[in-house]
Amino acid sequence: KDYDFGLVGLGVMGRNFILNVADNNFKAFGYDLDTEKVDALKTEGGNLERVNATSDIKTFVDALAQPRKIMLLVPAGKIVDSVIENLLPFLAKDDIIIDGGNSFFTDTDRRETYLQEKGIHFFGSGVSGGAEGARKGPSIMPGGNKEAYQHVKPIFEAVSAKFKGEPCVAYLGPKSAGNYVKMVHNGIEYGLMQLTSEIYDLLRKSCGLTNEELHATFDAWNKGRLQSFLIEITSEIFEQKDDKAEGYLVDKILDKAKQKGTGKWTSQNAMDLGIPVPSIDIAVSMREISALKEERVLADTLYDRPKPGKIDKNELLTMAEEALYFAFITTYAQGLHQLADASKEYQYQLDMSVIAKIWRAGCIIRAGLLEDISSAFSADKQLPNLLLAPTFVPKVQETVASARELVAYAAKSGIPLPGLSNSLVYFDAYTSSNLPLNLIQAQRDYFGSHTYERTDMEGIFHTEWGA
């Protein structure tokens, strides 16, 4: 009864996470119905005192020291509920269940309320960094009961990624705060991936950059202000040779991107909150358009496409780096804006500077930029939008012109840059003191008597238009 940590679900993520826990001198016990996975973990763990596993739920629960800390790394959805039901008869008051998957935040709220009645603490805790992160140090985003978190804290701080020695985990807030933050992390991930992919498209279609050149370009960018995990792996992707045929692997991959839903949830919930996140919305739409491969192929034969205009390669590369930096900033800005608003709506008490800090290492959207983002929010805890941060104004000011140039060039050349275009549109609209929505108000009042406000007097007005 002296294992410090229990883990349900010994798939790749679960196995890696439990080995990481054991590496950090905690005794860990795994549970999975699949006996092959159980045996594999025992063999890999090397010492049953350190890492043990079973397919028997009672043996599993009994092996853990109280209050038990049991993490679930199972697919989001009904499985989480059924694992909880299976565990419940064996648990004691104050035991802690941590859901490490990408569960939808309202499911987490429901589960927390349900388990609270039974004296069990429930944590929705996003884990980012893929299989390698789980093994070597992920970014962890826990939310739930603050006192109960103290029991989990030493383990999470030990296993998480470190940024200059600081653990990439922090208690984020009550209820589903952790899952919500992870959901928006994924929304931002979608946005950054879309932007990276379209800059690749622009570089290859306009100046015919080869994979070798693309590798060198992204590698160089990764050494500068764009330094980030996604730019780093992108540079490596361009080097990867195909092991089944001649050439580079990236050229053989079908251009239909799948999705598991977290990006879509981010967009959907942003709409519910009334917070604009167009760079994330379009990233979701592009995965949907990509799935329509057969229709795209047919449509391509029906319409002429302009030939890409002439453009100097070196100038293009300079502009592409600037535009990407600009769009990365505006994408983070939108995601963080959504988090700030969600924090009010759902009483999460999120601290944006802490969130940016725990994203600096371990997670998929880790980037050099997050250090600056964290500082901006430490300087002003109430900052509504990153674009309003005095330290970000020059960064955006210096790079937005390239975004304009490239969007204009790409539009004329028939190369879609949807993420960059939407980032620019968002920026131009958000920074306009005058938008034409006065006309929309007039139209609404004209056809539906929806009323309007005036710029020069207080009150609500209606006009009999055309009378």
Ligand code: 6PG
């Ligand atoms: C992470 C990732 C991960 C997510 C994948 C797949 O932070 O490690 O966000 O949690 O599941 O990126 O997402 P899609 O299949 O929706 O692209």
